[in-house]
Amino acid sequence: MIGSALAILAKDLRIETRTREGLTSIVVLGVLLVLVFSVAHDPTPSEAPRLAPAVIWVTFTFTGLLAIQRSFVVEREQDCLAALLVGPLDPAALYVGKLLGNVILLAAMQAMVLPLTALLLHVELAGALPGLIVVLLLGNLGFAALATLFGAVAVRVRAREVLLPVLLLPLLVPVLVGGVKATAAVLAGEGLAGATQAIGMLGAFDVIFTTAGVLLFEQVVRD
Amino acid sequence: MLDALLGWGSGAGMLVALWMIFMVAPTEAQMGNVQRIFYVHVPCAWAAFLGFFAVAGASAVFLWNGSRRADRLAQAWAEVGVLFCTLVLITGPIWARPIWGVWWTWDPRLTMTVILWAIYAGYLLLRAFGGPDEAVARWAAVLGIVGVLDVPVIHYAVRLLQGIHPAVITTREGGSGLVDPDMRHTLYVASIAMLLFAFWLVRLRVRLAEVEDGVVAARHALEASEGAAA
Numbered sequence: 423m424i425g426s427a428l429a430i431l432a433k434d435l436r437i438e439t440r441t442r443e444g445l446t447s448i449v450v451l452g453v454l455l456v457l458v459f460s461v462a463h464d465p466t467p468s469e470a471p472r473l474a475p476a477v478i479w480v481t482f483t484f485t486g487l488l489a490i491q492r493s494f495v496v497e498r499e500q501d502c503l504a505a506l507l508v509g510p511l512d513p514a515a516l517y518v519g520k521l522l523g524n525v526i527l528l529a530a531m532q533a534m535v536l537p538l539t540a541l542l543l544h545v546e547l548a549g550a551l552p553g554l555i556v557v558l559l560l561g562n563l564g565f566a567a568l569a570t571l572f573g574a575v576a577v578r579v580r581a582r583e584v585l586l587p588v589l590l591l592p593l594l595v596p597v598l599v600g601g602v603k604a605t606a607a608v609l610a611g612e613g614l615a616g617a618t619q620a621i622g623m624l625g626a627f628d629v630i631f632t633t634a635g636v637l638l639f640e641q642v643v644r645d
Numbered sequence: 646m647l648d649a650l651l652g653w654g655s656g657a658g659m660l661v662a663l664w665m666i667f668m669v670a671p672t673e674a675q676m677g678n679v680q681r682i683f684y685v686h687v688p689c690a691w692a693a694f695l696g697f698f699a700v701a702g703a704s705a706v707f708l709w710n711g712s713r714r715a716d717r718l719a720q721a722w723a724e725v726g727v728l729f730c731t732l733v734l735i736t737g738p739i740w741a742r743p744i745w746g747v748w749w750t751w752d753p754r755l756t757m758t759v760i761l762w763a764i765y766a767g768y769l770l771l772r773a774f775g776g777p778d779e780a781v782a783r784w785a786a787v788l789g790i791v792g793v794l795d796v797p798v799i800h801y802a803v804r805l806l807q808g809i810h811p812a813v814i815t816t817r818e819g820g821s822g823l824v825d826p827d828m829r830h831t832l833y834v835a836s837i838a839m840l841l842f843a844f845w846l847v848r849l850r851v852r853l854a855e856v857e858d859g860v861v862a863a864r865h866a867l868e869a870s871e872g873a874a875a
Contacts, residue, residue, distance in 0.1 A: 568791070575784045580774050588770055589788060592763035593795050596802035603805055619805060627798050634794055638787045641708055 423515050430506075430519025431526075437496065438527065444492050445530055448485040452535035455481040460542045470543040475605035478539055479598055482558075483565070485531055487587055490524050490569040494577040503574075507643060517570060517639035521632070524566040525559075532558055545609055553608035557617075560624040561601040567631040568593055574642045600624040648852075651845035658838025662831070670831040679743050684831055686736040688839035689729045690758070696726025696843065697765060697793060704789035707782065713858070714851075716782045719789055721850035723768050725843050730762040753803035760799055764792045777861075 438444050459477045460470075497503040506516060536554075540547045547554070569590055576586035600620040607616035614621055666684045673680035703719035706712060737755065738748040749755065768788050775781030823829050 571787070571791070575771070575787070578780070579771065579784075585767075585771065585774060589767045592760045592767065593791065595760050596795070596798045599802040599805055623798065623801050623805075626801075630794055630798065631791070634791055638708075638790065641783045641787055644783075 423512055423518075426511050426515040427518035427522070430511075430516055431522045434493065434520065434523035435526065438523075444489060444527055447492070448489045448527070448531045449534050451488060452481055452485040452531055453538055455484060456535060456539045456542060465543070467544050471545050471609065474539060474543040474545045474609060475602045477543065478536070478605060479561070479601045481535065481539070482528070482532060482561070482601075483591070483594065483598065485535075486524075486528055486562075486565050486569060487590065489527050489531065490566065490573040491576065491582070491586055493520060493524055493527070493570075494573045498577050503643065513640040513643050514636045516643070517635055521563075521566050521570045521635065524570055525562045528562045528566065529559065532562075549611065550608045553614045554605065556614060557601060557604040557608060557621070557624070560604075560621065560628060561597050564597045564624060564627040564631060565594060567628065567635050571631075571635045571639060571642060574639070596623060596627050600627070648845065648848050651841055651848060655838055655841035655845050658834065658841055662835040662838045665827075665831040665834055670828050671825055673828075676744055679740055682736050682740045684835040685839075686733060686740065687832060688836040689732040689736065691836055692839050692843040693726050693729035693733055693758075693761075695840070696722045696729060697761060697796075699847075700726060700765070700768070700789040701793035704786035707786050708790070716786070717851045717854040718847070719786060720772060720854065721847045723765050723772075723785075723789065724850060725846045727762065727765050727769060728846075729839075729843060730758065730765070733758055734762060751806055753800075753806055756803040756806065757799055760803075761792075761796070764788075764795070768792065 456477060459473075459481070463473060465473050494503075497506070507513065536558075537547070539545070569586075572586060572589050576582040576589065579585055600623045603620035604614075604617040604624065607620070608614065610616065662684065666681050670681065670684065672678060699722040700719050703715045703722060707715040707719060737758075741750070742748050768785060771788060772781065772785055775784065823832065
């Protein structure tokens with residue numbers, strides 16, 4: 423199970439390092455979203471940091487949706503998904519492999535977009551960075567847990583570009599609320615202790631929906 | 646028989662509830678007549694939440710044993726749940742405008758309700774885009790279960806925001822609950838009538854789905870026999 427999950431992860435990372443399509447497209451989209459939010463709001467230097475948590479999370483939500491959609495479009499071309507399932511592979515392992523790949527992809531994108539956001543919105547990152555990394559990883563795992571589950575659904579339905587966000591955005595509200603609250607506390611210099619409720623909720627969300635994904639993924643992909 | 650009972654029962658219950666709402670329940674001292682919309686608002690909310698939990702229950706049964714009946718029930722309860730949730734979201738602002746001064750506010754309960762509405766509206770959209778496929782039924786079941794798993798987490802998340810929604814039936818000192826017994830009885834009668842109505846709608850919707858399946862089966866049988874004759 424762990425071996426095959428890692429094999430799937432290695433496959434996805436190899437595709438990514440050879441084509442660099444996924445990361446490039448979401449980094450460009452992330453940068454553009456941050457620019458558009460900053461320009462549209464035109465915040466003064468004093469109010470800009472207050473805006474930062476929401477800008478960060480909305481940006482990551484939309485880039486994440488695109489990234490995870492792409493990771494399944496790749497599987498659908500030439501029926502890769504069907505071929506994977508023909509082999510002696512536990513669907514749960516496929517889910518875990520895809521999930522880890524998506525979390526890594528999102529983290530790589532954030533590592534590039536975050537400094538720009540900090541620069542544009544006058545946020546001091548240096549002291550807040552360790553806490554911020556914890557918050558982002560917790561958020562990424564919860565986000566990817568649901569997005570990986572429903573990405574496999576949406577890729578096989580008509581109008582998938584619309585359907586994935588429509589299904590996911592309401593389900594992801596706790597990640598968005600918790601992420602924004604925890605990010606605001608960390609950026610304000612309160613550290614992780616300043617947002618124990620939000621952090622606890624993100625952790626609970628991760629546990630619940632990673633488990634649900636492992637258990638339910640088979641129902642989504644089996645024919 | 647059950648259908649007739651539910652249909653007539655809900656009809657009669659609605660009439661009694663209307664009479665109680667306007668003739669029996671006293672006018673609320675501070676809010677005035679606009680408070681009476683509450684006897685529609687709260688029963689609709691209960692029907693909606695019952696519907697969403699019924700979707701999850703029926704979905705779990707369907708994933709477990711593949712029963713077509715459980716799948717039909719899940720879809721029927723999702724449609725009825727979204728219907729009543731829509732009514733909650735319409736009657737709420739009508740009350741909120743004169744009382745709170747705004748149509749909408751990001752109170753935890755309001756936020757929770759509109760998010761649940763969006764989750765199950767997405768469920769119906771998935772059904773609509775997916776079609777009558779067996780796989781789509783499984784996907785919808787997964788969404789139905791995940792949706793309810795999300796309820797406690799969303800509930801907790803929205804509490805991190807500020808709240809002003811009145812607690813309806815509360816024993817706490819200073820809660821804006823229903824003090825008058827006539828008010829409570831009106832709420833109970835209206836709720837029973839509304840729940841009977843919801844069950845009736847679900848029965849009708851399930852029967853419609855059965856008839857649809859029957860038509861499809863009959864068409865397949867006809868095509869098969871024509872193929873055999875040719």
